[in-house]
Amino acid sequence: MTPPQDQEPEFLHAFTIAANDFAGAGQVSIAVKNLLKEVGFSAQCLRRVAIVAFEAEMNVVMYGGGGGLSVYLAPTLVRLVVEDQGPGIPDLDLAMQEGWSTATPEMREMGFGAGMGLPNIKRNSDRLEIHTSPGRGTKLVAEIILT
Amino acid sequence: MPVKLAQIASWLQAEVLSGHEALEREVLLAHAADMMSDVLAFSHPGSLLLTGLANPQVVRTAEVAGIRAVVFVRGKRPSEAVTLLAQEFDLPLMTTAYSMFDACGLLFAQGLRGWSLPEGRA
Structure with a gap:
């Protein structure tokens, strides 16, 4: 589902994600949601993003040691780019399998x-690339296509 | 079956922690989980969430997933910071002494349903 060339999304906003900030984790995503709410998306699209x-x-x-999230926007598309400088994912195919995890008890206690x-990311994206x-x-x- | 939050609080003998002014709102379905990824994956917008977790991620997950209200089971009580966060997101919170199983069973017996039953999707 590659978007047409004239739909190349434009940079909208960049957020910093702090490492190991378990209490604050999720703040950036709420900010992303609020940012896009102002643009005016359907509730269903907002939820997927x-x-x-x-x-x-x-x-x-939890794993990346902090990083950043950037939001790009085209008329019918949202692109999220999330980067970290963490240890990387040794076996991506394994990590994509539901139920496979290297989480610590502290992470599990957070839910x-x-x-x-x-x-979950794959299920809610229309296009997904992971470089690691x-x-x-x-x-x-x-990328999430806006309906 | 849409159910008012005031009715849920009454059935579960729950103490309302935030959103006292919002008890006339209705939930359409219920979802019970301690794993927040499970809520993100399977819950439907407009649902009630029953959970044994009481950290800030519950409130943020509810905001992201479109959860309409949260019930903490087995007497769990979130910190002041979590309650304030819920108020910021206009998310009603309540706590019940019942266990997860019993709280779910009581709500089911009254007619509230989850998403996996055909009647829950009506």
Whole structure:
């Protein structure tokens, strides 16, 4: 589902995600949702974007050692780019499987780390790319088509 | 079946922690989970969430997933900071002494449904 060339999204806003800030985790995604609410999307689209942002933000907080989330916007598309400088994902195919997790007890106590984050991101994205290698961080590019 | 929050609070003998002014609002379905990713994956907007977790992520997950109100089970009580966050998001919170199983069972017996039953989707 590659968007047409004339729909190349434009940069809208960049957020910083703090490392290991378990109490504050999720703030960025709420800010993304509020930002896009002002633009005027349907509740269903907003929900999909917010779920992708939230799961990605949790991953950056829990595993990525902090990073950033950027929002790009075209008339019929939202692109989220989430990057960290963490340890990377050694086996992406495994990480995409529902239920597979390397979460610590602290992460699970927060209600995350059940191995559903990346599958949830995939389920709510119309296009998803993940670039990762051990020691070089992870970059996730997710696009949600606006209906 | 749409159910008013005041009715839920009464059935569960729950104490309302925030959103006292919002008890006339209705929930359409209920979802019970301690894993927030489960809520993000499977809950439907307009649902009631029953959970044993009482941290800020519950409130943020509810905001992201379009959850209409949260019931903390087995007497769980969130911190002041969590209650303030819920007020910021206009999210009613209540706490009940019943366990997760019993709280769900009481609501089901009264006619509230989850998303996985055909009658819940009506």
